[in-house]
Amino acid sequence: MAKQKPRTLSGFMELLPQRQVQFDRMVELLRSSYSRYGFTPLDTPVIEASEVLLAKAGGETEKQIYRFLKGDTDLSLRFDLTVPLAKYVALHYADLAFPFRRFQIGKVYRGERAQRGRFREFYQADIDIIGDGKLDIVNEAEIPSIIYQTFTALGLKRFQIRVNNRKILNGFYAMLGLTDKSGDIMRTVDKLEKIGPEKVAALLTGEEIGITSEQADEILKFIAIQGDNDHVLAALAGYQGRHELFDHGLEELTTVVKYLSAFGVPQTHFAVDLTIARGLDYYTGTVYETTMLDHPEIGSICSGGRYDNLAEYYTDKQLPGVGISIGLTRLFFVLEDQGYLNEEMVTAPADVLILPMTQDLAPAISFATQLRSAGVRAQLYTEQKKFKQKMTYADKIGVPYVAFLGDDEISQNAVSVKDMTTGQQETLPVSEAVSTIATKLNERMAGVEPIREPDHKA
Amino acid sequence: MAKQKPRTLSGFMELLPQRQVQFDRMVELLRSSYSRYGFTPLDTPVIEASEVLLAKAGGETEKQIYRFLKGDTDLSLRFDLTVPLAKYVALHYADLAFPFRRFQIGKVYRGERAQRGRFREFYQADIDIIGDGKLDIVNEAEIPSIIYQTFTALGLKRFQIRVNNRKILNGFYAMLGLTDKSGDIMRTVDKLEKIGPEKVAALLTGEEIGITSEQADEILKFIAIQGDNDHVLAALAGYQGRHELFDHGLEELTTVVKYLSAFGVPQTHFAVDLTIARGLDYYTGTVYETTMLDHPEIGSICSGGRYDNLAEYYTDKQLPGVGISIGLTRLFFVLEDQGYLNEEMVTAPADVLILPMTQDLAPAISFATQLRSAGVRAQLYTEQKKFKQKMTYADKIGVPYVAFLGDDEISQNAVSVKDMTTGQQETLPVSEAVSTIATKLNERMAGVEPIREPDHKA
Numbered sequence: 001m002a003k004q005k006p007r008t009l010s011g012f013m014e015l016l017p018q019r020q021v022q023f024d025r026m027v028e029l030l031r032s033s034y035s036r037y038g039f040t041p042l043d044t045p046v047i048e049a050s051e052v053l054l055a056k057a058g059g060e061t062e063k064q065i066y067r068f069l070k071g072d073t074d075l076s077l078r079f080d081l082t083v084p085l086a087k088y089v090a091l092h093y094a095d096l097a098f099p100f101r102r103f104q105i106g107k108v109y110r111g112e113r114a115q116r117g118r119f120r121e122f123y124q125a126d127i128d129i130i131g132d133g134k135l136d137i138v139n140e141a142e143i144p145s146i147i148y149q150t151f152t153a154l155g156l157k158r159f160q161i162r163v164n165n166r167k168i169l170n171g172f173y174a175m176l177g178l179t180d181k182s183g184d185i186m187r188t189v190d191k192l193e194k195i196g197p198e199k200v201a202a203l204l205t206g207e208e209i210g211i212t213s214e215q216a217d218e219i220l221k222f223i224a225i226q227g228d229n230d231h232v233l234a235a236l237a238g239y240q241g242r243h244e245l246f247d248h249g250l251e252e253l254t255t256v257v258k259y260l261s262a263f264g265v266p267q268t269h270f271a272v273d274l275t276i277a278r279g280l281d282y283y284t285g286t287v288y289e290t291t292m293l294d295h296p297e298i299g300s301i302c303s304g305g306r307y308d309n310l311a312e313y314y315t316d317k318q319l320p321g322v323g324i325s326i327g328l329t330r331l332f333f334v335l336e337d338q339g340y341l342n343e344e345m346v347t348a349p350a351d352v353l354i355l356p357m358t359q360d361l362a363p364a365i366s367f368a369t370q371l372r373s374a375g376v377r378a379q380l381y382t383e384q385k386k387f388k389q390k391m392t393y394a395d396k397i398g399v400p401y402v403a404f405l406g407d408d409e410i411s412q413n414a415v416s417v418k419d420m421t422t423g424q425q426e427t428l429p430v431s432e433a434v435s436t437i438a439t440k441l442n443e444r445m446a447g448v449e450p451i452r453e454p455d456h457k458a
Numbered sequence: 459m460a461k462q463k464p465r466t467l468s469g470f471m472e473l474l475p476q477r478q479v480q481f482d483r484m485v486e487l488l489r490s491s492y493s494r495y496g497f498t499p500l501d502t503p504v505i506e507a508s509e510v511l512l513a514k515a516g517g518e519t520e521k522q523i524y525r526f527l528k529g530d531t532d533l534s535l536r537f538d539l540t541v542p543l544a545k546y547v548a549l550h551y552a553d554l555a556f557p558f559r560r561f562q563i564g565k566v567y568r569g570e571r572a573q574r575g576r577f578r579e580f581y582q583a584d585i586d587i588i589g590d591g592k593l594d595i596v597n598e599a600e601i602p603s604i605i606y607q608t609f610t611a612l613g614l615k616r617f618q619i620r621v622n623n624r625k626i627l628n629g630f631y632a633m634l635g636l637t638d639k640s641g642d643i644m645r646t647v648d649k650l651e652k653i654g655p656e657k658v659a660a661l662l663t664g665e666e667i668g669i670t671s672e673q674a675d676e677i678l679k680f681i682a683i684q685g686d687n688d689h690v691l692a693a694l695a696g697y698q699g700r701h702e703l704f705d706h707g708l709e710e711l712t713t714v715v716k717y718l719s720a721f722g723v724p725q726t727h728f729a730v731d732l733t734i735a736r737g738l739d740y741y742t743g744t745v746y747e748t749t750m751l752d753h754p755e756i757g758s759i760c761s762g763g764r765y766d767n768l769a770e771y772y773t774d775k776q777l778p779g780v781g782i783s784i785g786l787t788r789l790f791f792v793l794e795d796q797g798y799l800n801e802e803m804v805t806a807p808a809d810v811l812i813l814p815m816t817q818d819l820a821p822a823i824s825f826a827t828q829l830r831s832a833g834v835r836a837q838l839y840t841e842q843k844k845f846k847q848k849m850t851y852a853d854k855i856g857v858p859y860v861a862f863l864g865d866d867e868i869s870q871n872a873v874s875v876k877d878m879t880t881g882q883q884e885t886l887p888v889s890e891a892v893s894t895i896a897t898k899l900n901e902r903m904a905g906v907e908p909i910r911e912p913d914h915k916a
Contacts, residue, residue: 004513006549006772009533012503014546016553017560024499036830038808038837041482045470045579046504046565047524055462066505066533068526070569075467075524088472091464095474097854099841101807102475107504111528121503131841138819138840149830262823314464349559350496361596365720372494372607379496382596383557383589396555 011112011120013329018347018398023332025345025450026154027105030125030326033150034103037142039127042104044084050074053083055313064110077109081126081325082310089130090314098132099139105328117337119329128323130310135320140286140306141256143324144270145263147290147302150326155342155449158293159301161265162273165253166283166305169274171246172222172239176215184209186277189223197224223274229257232272249285256286284308288324294453298334302326335451342452348398350379351441352417355390357406364405367415367430374438394420400444401437469570469578471787476805476856481790483803483908484612485563488583488784491608492561495600497585500562502542508532511541513771522568535567539584539783540768547588548772556590557597563786575795577787586781588768593778598744598764599714601782602728603721605748605760608784613800613907616751617759619723620731623711624741624763627732629704630680630697634673642667644735647681655682681732687715690730707743714744742766746782752911756792760784793909800910806856808837809899810875813848815864822863825873825888832896852878858902859895 008014015023031041050067053076066077078084081104089100105125112118127146129139144161151159173182188203197220203209204216211219225235236250253272260270278287285306292298304324311319335341352371356364364380371378379399381390394402404416415433418425419440428436466472473481489499508525511534524535536542539562547558563583570576585604587597602619609617631640646661655678661667662674669677683693694708711730718728736745743764750756762782769777793799810829814822822838829836837857839848852860862874873891876883877898886894 001770003773004510004771006545006769007507007510008503008545008549009505009507009531012505014502016550017498017500020499020501023501036833036835038811038835040475040807041478042475043478043481044472045466047467047470047567047579049465049467052462052465066526066528068524068528070524070526073467087464087466091466092474097851099839101837109505121505134841136840136842138838142838259819259823262820264827311464312459313462315461349498353496361717362720365717369722375494377494377496379559380596380600381557382594383592384594393555 009120011114011118013119013121013333017349019336019341021347022341022345022450023328026328026332027123027125029153029450030105030150030328031103033146033153034125034127036149037101037127037146039101039103042085042088042102043106044078044081044088044104046077046107046109047075048078048084048087050076052087052314053078056083061110064112066109066111078106079110080108081106081124082128082323085126085128085130086311086319087314089319090311090317093315093317098130099135100130101127102130103127117330117333119333122327122329125326125328126323128310128321130319130321133318133320135306135322137252137255137285138259140252140322141259142263143286143288143304143322144256144260145265147288147324148265148269151290151302153449155451155453156292156340157453159269160291160293161270161302162276162289162291163253163256163270164272164274164276164287165249165256165285166277166287167245167249167285168236168253169249169277171243171249174245175239175243176211176218178211178215181209181211185211185219189219189275190277192223192275225274228267229270229272232274233257252285278303278305282307286322295334295338301331301334339454340451342448342450344452345448345450346398346400346441346445348400349377350397350399351377352379352401352403352437353394353397353399354378354380354403354405356380356382357404358410363410367403367405367433370430370434371437374434376434376438376441400441403433467578469572469576471577471579471791475807477794477799479805480799480803480908481786484786484790485581485583487611487908488563488608488786489561491604491611492583492585494607495559495585495604497559497561500543500546500560501564502536502539502546502562504535504565504567505533506536506542506545508534510545510772511536514541519568522570524567524569537568538566539564539582540586540781543584543586543588544769544777545772547777548769548775551773551775556588557593558588559585560588561585575788575791577791580785580787583784583786584781586768586779588777588779591776591778593764593780595710595713595743596717598710598780599717600721601744601746601762601780602714602718603723605746605782606723606727609748609760611907613909613911614750614798615911617727618749618751619728619760620734620747620749621711621714621728622730622732622734622745623707623714623743624735624745625703625707625743626694626711627707627735629701629707632703633697633701634669634676636669636673639667639669643669643677647677647733648735650681650733683732686725687728687730690732691715710743736761736763740765744780753792753796759789759792797912798909800906800908802910803906803908804856804858804899804903806858807835808855808857809835810837810859810861810895811852811855811857812836812838812861812863813845814838814840815862816868821868825861825863825891828888828892829895832892834892834896834899858899861891 107121108124147161192200201216204211205213225232276287276289283305287305289300290302302324306322308320310321354364354368368378368380402418409415414427414429416427417433565579566582605619650658659674662669663671683690734745734747741763745763747758748760760782764780766778768779812822812826826836826838860876867873872885872887874885875891
């Protein structure tokens with residue numbers, strides 16, 4: 001028969017088993033972390049009607065959409081989890097209680113140009129809190145604590161959550177009479193780290209944007225405000241009283257900072273950063289970015305913010321919210337690439353590989369059943385292979401324990417257990433073997449997080 | 459602004475939060491059950507190159523595919539998890555250890571005619587064991603025990619796993635010299651329950667199939683063999699020695715039945731059933747179906763079997779395997795429809811809703827943090843609403859506990875906890891409140907399975 005060469009599309013992550021276990025463990029920890037903060041899981045369709053999904057889209061996003069006809073129906077694959085959330089909340093409004101706190105971890109699709117570390121199918125892990133008409137500012141203070149707890153649970157230590165407030169930025173540009181140009185200005189200011197203040201000033205005063213050099217100086221002075229949070233807030237207080245929006249934003253930022261320590265976010269992991277803007281129109285209050293301290297070049301690994309109107313394309317209801325998103329597939333790629341995945345995690349398909357050494361398999365099957373009842377993952381190996389091949393298999397799957405049941409063991413109602421890490425082997429009564437293995441596995445897995453930062457960074 | 463009416467495509471399941479929690483709990487139990495048997499999780503792309511995905515497809519399946527061009531690339535959405543597995547194993551052969559045991563729970567797509575209870579996007583939950591060249595028969599005996607343990611873990615009790623062996627069927631038809639017509643015959647015999655033996659005989663001897671009435675009698679006699687497993691095996695022994703394939707199949711079936719009780723499958727939940735055929739070409743040995751005893755009309759809720767050649771369209775390697783699949787979305791629909799979902803499950807987004815009654819939120823935030831550290835899901839409610847509205851919210855999300863922190867409580871480092879089920883309220887020291895709530899929740903959740911069969915069926 002002619003064979004079709006098997007391949008996986010470029011831009012689509014397909015992991016080998018050991019890596020998949022690590023990825024799934026991260027998803028499990030995200031679910032658990034989000035759940036503890038009272039978010040409920042959602043799972044919306046991957047395919048939506050194009051007219052619904054693209055009600056708001058445009059520009060670069062629209063070009064990247066996987067869009068096609070099935071029969072006469074114009075369909076699109078979701079490109080994020082926010083638009084499906086907006087649709088969901090507008091559609092099921094009457095059945096939901098607000099504030100509505102949901103998380104969703106699912107695949108989204110963007111036909112980006114293929115390049116290393118860029119994915120066309122990738123997981124997003126989102127949380128959002130949606131209010132009905134209003135949403136209290138305390139929610140905006142809780143979000144960084146969720147980011148902090150979540151990455152800490154994954155095993156990441158050296159990261160920082162950066163926070164700003166769009167009202168402060170918009171208010172500041174309004175003070176200077178530059179509201180119309182604020183979009184262009186913020187895009188230019190974004191290049192500060194890359195090209196330096198002089199070139200930024202030149203661009204700002206150049207033909208395209210055309211603000212005065214006094215205005216450019218004011219802007220550069222403003223975004224240069226940095227230091228610890230108290231210092232930044234004090235410097236911002238110097239601008240107070242000149243514009244209502246600015247004052248409101250400063251009040252919000254002060255509240256967010258005030259509650260952070262109550263929420264358990266250490267000062268080391270949090271900074272007010274006036275250079276964070278996060279797009280132009282959607283966000284209206286607090287905005288968040290999260291950077292790995294040793295890999296700032298990767299950009300933000302968790303971003304989001306406050307918005308005033310989640311579902312304006314679908315409903316007249318005012319639905320303000322605040323949310324964050326982790327691009328999980330890219331994050332996983334980066335973690336692997338930088339050697340951050342903890343190789344001490346047990347990634348074998350089973351905890352115990354059972355090798356029956358007799359014709360009658362009943363004792364081995366019974367042992368497997370007892371292990372499984374105790375929550376231990378057990379695989380029965382019954383292929384007709386030489387002993388050496390069986391042990392090679394055990395090594396290849398990386399199983400922590402191998403159990404042998406020969407005539408001697410069976411006659412004593414015992415089992416010989418080999419610890420594949422230490423190489424030690426002992427013969428134990430069956431019930432003792434089950435409890436010993438279960439205990440040792442628990443010890444071994446306690447505190448083993450999927451991420452372990454390389455030593456030289458610690 | 460003109461509004462786009464929000465809607466979800468027909469044939470796409472989108473659950474309300476409480477139902478989603480129940481669905482997710484089922485997925486979690488499936489993952490846990492499959493893991494205990496030593497299966498490793500996989501997650502392959504939803505989109506594949508059409509030439510790869512459709513290397514084997516044809517007929518009805520091909521018509522249902524979501525297939526489209528993105529740029530010049532011909533893409534298709536996966537329509538099952540078996541073809542992606544075949545691709546995966548062929549592609550990553552050198553990196554895998556065999557037997558390769560994997561599970562995958564993911565969405566697949568089929569553009570079926572829309573009708574109630576039929577889905578175009580649906581979850582499949584599959585396990586497969588793939589051998590390299592050979593695969594021991596014991597794997598075929600282990601599969602029913604996985605089916606049994608999995609449905610039992612979900613809370614289903616009244617179901618039966620039906621097993622047959624394709625070698626027995628093919629051998630039997632070969633005995634009668636009817637190998638060429640076996641496909642047509644099996645399709646006709648499948649109608650037995652619906653149209654009765656006389657009409658089946660008429661069809662078999664009719665123009666289209668055209669076997670003799672003696673042959674038809676032989677067939678009807680054969681498939682009428684039923685009763686307990688020993689009886690069926692004894693009756694089958696009467697056909698022994700007439701065809702090698704039949705004898706081989708009977709030997710396999712006998713082995714599978716022999717090991718079932720060792721694997722812990724009760725006689726009540728297992729039957730040899732000679733009417734089970736499962737398609738025509740793919741399966742070559744043991745085949746499985748699973749039926750709900752009180753709803754046989756639903757058909758099989760978990761099916762599969764042994765095949766000799768998983769990836770023949772991609773590789774010359776002989777990769778035999780055995781696997782089963784649960785159509786999870788349809789199963790969930792049926793369970794809800796028939797009142798099988800356990801409404802006692804906690805489906806609220808949080809276990810505790812914390813209502814701060816003071817201006818300073820620090821004590822409430824601290825209590826939330828302590829609950830979360832203890833693994834209790836806690837939501838802080840800080841919206842500016844009247845007390846009654848807050849309690850209405852608590853009722854609407856179905857939260858088990860509401861915690862109040864007013865001046866009195868705070869001054870005593872205490873919290874008032876209301877059990878929303880009993881209506882009882884008590885004031886406890888904060889740390890005691892945390893441990894009391896955690897303990898009560900564990901008690902409440904112990905043994906609460908997502909499925910509870912209606913009482914009148916018990």
